[in-house]
Amino acid sequence: MIRGTVVGQVWATRKARGLDGQTLLLVAACDAEGRATGRLVVASDTLDARAGEDVTVAFGSGARNVLRAGPENRDLLCDAAIAAIVEGAG
Amino acid sequence: MFIGRVAGTVWSTVKWPQAQGLKLLLVRPYRLGDLPPGAAPVAGAAASEPTDDLVVCADTLDAGPGDDVIVAFGHAARVALSEKLPPGSKPMVPIDAAVVGVVDRVEIPR
Numbered sequence: 357m358i359r360g361t362v363v364g365q366v367w368a369t370r371k372a373r374g375l376d377g378q379t380l381l382l383v384a385a386c387d388a389e390g391r392a393t394g395r396l397v398v399a400s401d402t403l404d405a406r407a408g409e410d411v412t413v414a415f416g417s418g419a420r421n422v423l424r425a426g427p428e429n430r431d432l433l434c435d436a437a438i439a440a441i442v443e444g445a446g
Numbered sequence: 447m448f449i450g451r452v453a454g455t456v457w458s459t460v461k462w463p464q465a466q467g468l469k470l471l472l473v474r475p476y477r478l479g480d481l482p483p484g485a486a487p488v489a490g491a492a493a494s495e496p497t498d499d500l501v502v503c504a505d506t507l508d509a510g511p512g513d514d515v516i517v518a519f520g521h522a523a524r525v526a527l528s529e530k531l532p533p534g535s536k537p538m539v540p541i542d543a544a545v546v547g548v549v550d551r552v553e554i555p556r
Contacts, residue, residue, distance in 0.1 A: 363554055364481075364552055364553050364554035364555065365552070365553050366449060366549060366551075366552050367550045367551045367552075367553075368550055369548075369550050371548070372507070372518075372526040373529050374522075374525055374526060375546055380447070380516065380547075382449070382481075382552065382554070384478045392478050394477040394478045394479060395478070396448060396475070396477060396478055396481075397448060398447035398449055399447070408555075416521070417521070420521075430525075431525065432525070433518065433522050433525045435518045435520050435523070
């Protein structure tokens, strides 16, 4: 997982069917000191995260477990998802 | 996933047979400094050219050079490719990145 800050939202009309209904947020990855590294990630959001909030983003099967937990979720089109809204880190 | 701009295409003759017919694009990811605050289409004058290294992606959405796209990695990329196959069949292809959306708009609040 990475820690990052939500910076915005992405819209696409022409897309894979598996993305239908997903909210896609732009997350700027942070380094250990909380500074933006410049890397941008597009992550599915189920937690209603807002721009400016710090979040953790899970990748791979961990991301699919955010959308639908369990072994039968390999049909999901998701490789990154917001797993938590961060309140503090140190 | 990431967003980037299609910078070109890749083609090859010698390849894994399962990859026949797959269109491959070169996509340059956007970095934080490439996108200015404010609601704007990415592929306009408002965004500067992306600056990151190129990624090779399969494309089933007919994207082309100059388009801004969403790219998924790993299993999600193959799920997107499987949408073009008969139901139940798996894309047994050596692909780990695919275009899953063509970006209309990116909104970055000020």
